[in-house]
Amino acid sequence: MTGDEQEPVALELDCRGMLCPLPVIELGRRHVEVPVGAVVAVVTEDPAARTDVPAWCRMRGQEYLGEDSAADGVARYLVRRVG
Amino acid sequence: MLEAALTRGYADPRALHGPGRDARLLLDNAREVVAECLGLTRDEVWFTSPSDAVQRGVLGLVAGNPRAGDDAVLSAVEHAAVRHALGWHARRRDVVPVEVGVDAAGRVDAAAFRDAAGAPGVAVAALQLANHEVGTVQPVAGLDLPAGVPLFLDASASLGLLDLPGSGWAAAAGHATSWSGPPGVGLLLVRRGARWANPFPGDPEPQDAGGGLPDVAGALAAAAALQATAAERAEVDARRRRLVDRIRAVAATLPDTEVVGDPVDRLPHLVTFSCLYLSGETLVRELDRLGFGVASGSACTASTLEPSHVLAAMGALTHGNVRVSLGRDTTEEQVERFVAALPDLVGRLRTEVGL
Incomplete structure (x- = not known):
């Protein structure tokens, strides 16, 4: 994710050590915990998440914002709750 | 010969x-x-x-x-x-x-x-x-x-x-x-x-x-x-395309499921779809128990634990993936049995996930 003013992450899901489809299941279950318009992050080493988090957004009508990394270097995928 | x-x-x-x-x-x-x-x-x-x-x-x-x-x-x-x-x-x-x-x-x-x-x-x-x-x-x-x-x-x-x-x-x-x-x-x-x-x-x-x-x-x-194969191609091709269309149509009605690949300009015998929240490995095992041998491009079914590079390049959902390849003698009855089993199976596995 680029831009100097990164939006605050309202909920960070620690999915380290989980394999597909568990990170996306976690996202599907818990994104409703943040208000519409807020950002949820999924932190996982699962290589499938790079494709499946954007695919989940497309299928579920949410907005995929991009990828950065958590402090420990693990990939972090950012999603805005649209509905 | x-x-x-x-x-x-x-x-x-x-x-x-x-x-x-x-x-x-x-x-x-x-x-x-x-x-x-x-x-x-x-x-x-x-x-x-x-x-x-x-x-x-x-x-x-x-x-x-x-x-x-x-x-x-x-x-x-x-x-x-x-x-x-x-x-x-x-x-x-x-x-x-x-x-x-x-x-x-x-x-x-x-x-x-x-x-x-x-x-x-x-x-x-x-x-x-x-x-x-x-x-x-x-x-x-x-x-x-x-x-x-x-x-x-x-x-x-x-x-x-x-x-x-x-x-x-x-x-x-x-x-x-x-x-x-x-x-x-x-x-x-x-x-x-x-x-x-x-x-x-x-x-x-x-x-x-x-x-x-x-x-x-x-x-x-x-x-x-x-x-x-060349001698029977026209007949087998038409039958397999019809059966693939049937599977595609039923898979498309499953909730949170995407059917991938070109619907028309494609191989006559292949059909691929992905079910959100489900594991490809579980789908393959459960379908096998029901008598259907299918493949999957999901990471959990690969020795490398990497998802299919084809699905990833397409931006398609890689988990919950099922790939059905119809043989030249696959029958309509077999396909009907498959499409009848699919909604129940996907529904049951989704209930287990709680989504």
């Missing part, structure tokens, strides 16, 4: 003695049959293993084009055999193969592919006739590559099912399983006039089995199967 091959074709067809000449006759007969089915001449057809056909096919064009440079262009959805062959070549020359992306249906953009192939230093471009996982046909016929850049055509998933383009490619590979032939037989096809040179140790010209002992019985069985 196979019996004749086993009793008469056991000898080494490279030998000059009587049994050797007999085996040579049978092998050339098989070559002739294959050439006729594919619209080629017999000196363009070589029998070898499926992986050798890919490796020698694509790398032979690089070796035959020594002044062009070391770069290779391929689509992002090529079979692992092509990716591995070009990756192996590139590592030795300290270059990186250029991958051209695909759209959501898995089809490469012909103009982007042509542009990439036209870059300086490109020795070969590789593209499949149709994708082996999602069935989408690639725009091979309209490629019109720059002069001097040969096309390697990977027809391993499609030979016998789709027509081979009459021109526009220099070498190709086929795998007899795509036309219900024996699994160990591959075809290396090298066009007349193509600049091809053996990339591996041995004679510079193409040879059966890479110069090793040819499998005469396998070649004959493959040729007979190709002939039979």
Whole structure:
């Protein structure tokens, strides 16, 4: 994710050590915990998440914002709750 | 025919003695049959293993084009055999193969592919006739590559099912399983006039089995199967397309499920879909319990735990993936049983997940 003013992450899901489809299941279950318009992050080493988090957004009508990394270097995928 | 091959074709067809000449006759007969089915001449057809056909096919064009440079262009959805062959070549020359992306249906953009192939230093471009996982046909016929850049055509998933383009490619590979032939037989096809040179140790010209002992019985069985497939192709093609359409239609009604690959311009027998929140491995196991043998491109079904590079390149959901390949004799009853079982199974597994 680029831009100097990164939006605050309202909920960070620690999915380290989980394999597909568990990170996306976690996202599907818990994104409703943040208000519409807020950002949820999924932190996982699962290589499938790079494709499946954007695919989940497309299928579920949410907005995929991009990828950065958590402090420990693990990939972090950012999603805005649209509905 | 196979019996004749086993009793008469056991000898080494490279030998000059009587049994050797007999085996040579049978092998050339098989070559002739294959050439006729594919619209080629017999000196363009070589029998070898499926992986050798890919490796020698694509790398032979690089070796035959020594002044062009070391770069290779391929689509992002090529079979692992092509990716591995070009990756192996590139590592030795300290270059990186250029991958051209695909759209959501898995089809490469012909103009982007042509542009990439036209870059300086490109020795070969590789593209499949149709994708082996999602069935989408690639725009091979309209490629019109720059002069001097040969096309390697990977027809391993499609030979016998789709027509081979009459021109526009220099070498190709086929795998007899795509036309219900024996699994160990591959075809290396090298066009007349193509600049091809053996990339591996041995004679510079193409040879059966890479110069090793040819499998005469396998070649004959493959040729007979190709002939039979060609004879029944129109009928089997129409039936399988109808059955695939049926599975696609039912899969599309499942909640949170996407059917992937081109709905029309595709291989006749393949259908692929992905179910959100479900594990591909669980789907494969549960369907197997119900009597359906299916494949999956999901990471959990791969030894590497990496998802299918085809699905990833398309941006398609990689988990919960199911790939159904219909045999030439798959019946409507079997397909109806499958589509009847699918909604219950997906519903039950989703309930277990709680979503």
